Amino acid sequence: MSTSDWLFLILQFFAFSFLAIGGAMTVASDMHRVIVDDMGLLSNNEFVTAIALGKISPGPNVMFVAVLGYQVGGLFGALVLTLAIILPSTTLAYYVAKWGQFNQHRKWVVAIKAGFTPIVVGLLFSTGWIIVDGFHSMKAWILGTLVMLLVWRTRVHLLILIGLGAILGMLGIV
Amino acid sequence: MFSSSKAGLSYIIAGIVLRKVIVLISSYCMPSPIVLPQNKPKSCFEIFIVFTLLALQGFGGVISITQRILVEQKRWISQEEFLELFSVAQLLPGPNVCNLSLAIGDRFFGRSGAFSALAGMMVLPIIIVLFVYQSYGYFSDNELVVGAIRGMSVVAGGMTLGTALRLVSGLKSGVMRYQLLLILAVSVFALVGIFRIPIYIVILLIGGSAVIATYRILLRRDTEVK
Structure with missing residues (x-):
């Protein structure tokens, strides 16, 4: 791939x-x-693989970008594309957080923080809902609901639940 | 005589084992305490290590494990602070967890704390995901592996739902009435989760009006004080 690309x-x-x-x-x-579609660097299949790997490997989902970069240009590509997707947003987030802390007693800042908390709870619940719903299966819903109740009401170690999910999946139950 | 003492011994051992099992199970089933004394990380290196461990335990979303460990086990931040930082992290563009790590790291050691947290979240996971990619060809057809991944993803979804419900307790310190906050949260879920309306529209419409309403309440409180 050329430098301009x-x-x-x-x-x-x-x-x-x-x-x-x-x-x-x-x-x-x-x-x-x-x-x-535009640059034709990867096939659809390769792209979908990257997304799937980002979801299953530990760490933030954004790791799929590292795989995309690796497919396009090896280790160099992985590093460059990961930095390209992370740096701008995190720099912005860093300075906004600084600014917010500096002005934390201003009414607007208090209003923004307090006003958005219910939105965030709703968005997080949606994320979980969309994941479980994506399996289109009653069994997935039963397991998902059970895990939801356990995480909500008890202090079961989360890795135990993940392990349980892996076993149920291997047995073909879910 | 001998056999009865043997039977007695085995009863005692069985009793001890049973007790241990019950204690173990009930220790997992204790409801989480709500107010806890706060701790602090000792160094940037500790931040890096803790965030690396968080990232490694986060399958299909790191937010559940982050809330569990930083708020409930390490007690570096309270439930309310976590919710506040997370809401800023989610409003701004970029991976939520990265933004959140940055904000938490910054809180303790400024710029170097922020960098340590972000590095902890990213470095090892990148290496792992590339290794997984390298070996993907060998296991992508394996039914057991595909099944395990499927089961883990379902659990990850359920964990995200549970974490969201756990965070509801952080809503109580808000300016608006609790019931109103709950209604807002549920309506955001209905729009995004069920009707699949793009996130930024929902943030703009519902979030915007919630912020304006909060601001007006704060203004009114001010004039009442005066």
């Missing part, structure tokens, strides 16, 4: 970084458009 891709990812409200997954379809 890299620059173009990096600039695109800078833009995605600023647009990714609600997480990197929200701009996945735009990335697909650029990388698969």
